[in-house]
Amino acid sequence: MKRLEVSTADLVAVGGQKHVYRVSGAPDTLVKVVRPDRFHKMPPSKDKVFRRLGRRLLPSRRRFGPYWEWNRELEEFIASLARLHTLPTFVPRPLGFVETTNGIGYLVEHIRSADGTTAPNLRKYVAENGFDERLEVKVNDLFSDIDSYRFVISDVRASNLVYGRRVGDLDDRIFVVDGLYEATFIRLRTMCGAAFRRFNIRKRRRLLEELKKRGRYPN
Numbered sequence: 600m601k602r603l604e605v606s607t608a609d610l611v612a613v614g615g616q617k618h619v620y621r622v623s624g625a626p627d628t629l630v631k632v633v634r635p636d637r638f639h640k641m642p643p644s645k646d647k648v649f650r651r652l653g654r655r656l657l658p659s660r661r662r663f664g665p666y667w668e669w670n671r672e673l674e675e676f677i678a679s680l681a682r683l684h685t686l687p688t689f690v691p692r693p694l695g696f697v698e699t700t701n702g703i704g705y706l707v708e709h710i711r712s713a714d715g716t717t718a719p720n721l722r723k724y725v726a727e728n729g730f731d732e733r734l735e736v737k738v739n740d741l742f743s744d745i746d747s748y749r750f751v752i753s754d755v756r757a758s759n760l761v762y763g764r765r766v767g768d769l770d771d772r773i774f775v776v777d778g779l780y781e782a783t784f785i786r787l788r789t790m791c792g793a794a795f796r797r798f799n800i801r802k803r804r805r806l807l808e809e810l811k812k813r814g815r816y817p818n
């Protein structure tokens with residue numbers, strides 16, 4: 600089978616772990632590929648020691664290598680489909696896996712701006728546009744959706760959130776593009792509603808702090 604060709608000309612983002620490319624002939628699709636230089640490294644983590652250790656012990660880490668996050672993410676998507684018969688609105692749709700010229704590629708829905716270009720992540724968006732009440736409303740909308748879908752997200756920071764729309768939407772909203780699973784060994788927030796709510800309150804507060812800081816001091 601022919602591999603999907605990924606080339607730097609189609610690169611839309613270089614994350615800490617992944618390269619994100621446009622797919623030629625499919626404007627509504629992006630493909631994520633683990634960066635070759637990251638393949639043998641564990642993602643850097645600023646987390647507390649016990650949490651780091653917990654993650655290292657995850658059996659899926661050993662089994663799936665750098666792809667363990669995708670495995671966990673799919674598990675959560677399937678759980679959501681089994682429970683609610685739908686995926687949360689704030690998640691770009693997963694579209695499948697392909698072999699690319701740079702290893703396994705994860706095809707996902709391309710979130711775009713009104714002009715059709717790739718939507719900026721919130722880090723870039725607030726650096727360019729500042730942080731205002733309108734965006735704060737969007738953050739609140741996101742967290743109320745997270746609450747109502749009861750969907751655990753491990754890493755709610757500005758670079759994992761994009762501000763844009765899917766085909767057919769009339770307005771921009773915040774999408775969570777990464778960390779769509781509970782990363783700890785014991786899935787406390789999945790099991791316990793109080794822990795889930797407490798976590799989200801803290802994450803919302805921290806995200807607002809991050810956005811205000813970045814919005815005030817553009818880089």
Ligand SMILES: Nc1ncnc2c1ncn2[C@@H]1O[C@H](COP(=O)(O)OP(=O)(O)OP(=O)(O)O)[C@@H](O)[C@H]1O
Binds near residue numbers: 707718759761
């Ligand atoms: N579905 C999407 N639609 C539009 N842009 C996206 C999408 N997924 C990812 N991106 C862009 O690609 C960037 C990196 O994506 P992702 O977070 O999945 O990779 P990463 O390697 O984990 O990056 P980081 O270390 O910065 O979190 C995002 O910050 C965002 O700008």
Ligand SMILES: [Mg+2]
Binds near residue numbers: 614759777778
């Ligand atoms: Mg990320």
